[in-house]
Amino acid sequence: MKRSELNSTVVRPKWPRAPQYRIRRVANDVSAFTVRAGTASGHLSVPCFLNGESARALYRWLRDEASWGLKVCEGSRILGIAPEAYQLCTPKQLRECAQIAYSAAERGFGFVREEVWDPLLCADGPTDESGVLDELVRFVRSEDFGRFICRVTQCTSVELVRVSIERYACGHFFAHTSGPPPDAEIGFSLELTPAWTGDWGGLLEFVDFFGTIERAYVPRFNSITVYSLLKPRAVSLVAPSATAARYSVVGQMRAKQEHGRDTR
């Protein structure tokens, strides 16, 4: 999503920056066993990642204040509907959008989901402002977050390549993809849905060599799943029975080059 494609009149709500609202993670260590298991399998999940107030505040912002547009992948093309236009879509138009994604998935790969549209998510660096989104971007670019990613992936140093905020509602999905992007090796998904049951779908699935789903993570509130982008993965279809939407902060990172050396 390029900055030029976004609506420049998006107004981000301000949020008074007070120490207790800074986004912070819980400083508990991830066990060596978990790290080893994650390294072997290519994915691991850590519960209770942010401190409680941070997680709840983020969720409230996502639920009540964020501007959501629609993203539909039709094979090699990605179609976006800005929030203002998305709010005006009729049910028939939304079904047609979903059908585009379904047809693409039938041919091999497709997805449909909502995403937060904000120039800050495309910025090269954090701002000095004190909004919720500013805090979030600051956090995922912070050294502390980088240290956590290095700890669980056993990389020496990492840097954020891209971050998005995603919402999957009924009928939304991300069909199986494999193969990393050219500029990133590590992915993460920070889950911010308060109550979710596996029967609603929306599971973050990882596929093994034989095509079996070797693990499917229920998006537990305030858990973070870190994974290798080499791993085939998907978000399963959210069932019509789901009574909530599935929120997550999703990002991709690369091992940072230091002194011309790959630090993986």
Add this chain to the structure above:
Amino acid sequence: MVETHDNVSVAVPDTPSKQTTAGYCRIELSDSFDVECLRASFDQKRRLFVSHVLRSDCAVRLHQHLAKERSWGLSLAAGFIGRRFASPAKYHQFTRSEIRNAFDVAYSDCGACGSHLFESVPLPAPNRQESGVEPYLAHLAEFLSSDAFVALVRQLTGMMDVRAVVASACRYRAGHFYASHVDTNGGKTHRVSFVLNLTRGWQAQWGGLLQFKGPTGDIEEAYVPRFNSLHLFSPTQAHAVSMVTPYARGARYSIGGALVA
């Protein structure tokens, strides 16, 4: 036939196929199982997976029967209404409104343990002379209760007291699912649950996966329904069949049931 309902395609019953009993071969097991390895898997995880379980031509014929010659009923369960089954004759008479209503009911309580919606036909009790029982289904029921199949299950699971089978033929199409549940059968003693997969060319992204939950609530393993494969698992393991997606190409066929003591 598939229609779209609330952004998810739903399957409507198709025209009942012409029943034929001509030309069906005797169903037999294939003859190559790594019993030791499979038994170890069951002992460790209380579930196992066997590929190429039937002789190839038998599996092909069975799939042909399910795909082309079967009439299907509708099995529905939701927390507040319990379980319901519409016979093939009745299901074929459903209006589109009634079908949508069935989906709405199933989805309204999808989180309830055992909520489900899929097409099925119960297999008759083996060796019973009942009028109107289709010969091929009766033949299939006889095979599942045969000495050969029961002996294989005993070998692979160590459950030496299993002796009989209760089973249904199942078809999952777009929008169908079986929410997380454990297998019980009122007063009968379910000892081992099984799923015999008879779907060709299924892909993981189409849903319809047999999922097993771990202690954390995450899905520990989810199996793509591979043709001519067999799952045996402890009925007390929480499991589910994930929703079949609108972009699935075709239907998911299986024989599911349990061996009882």
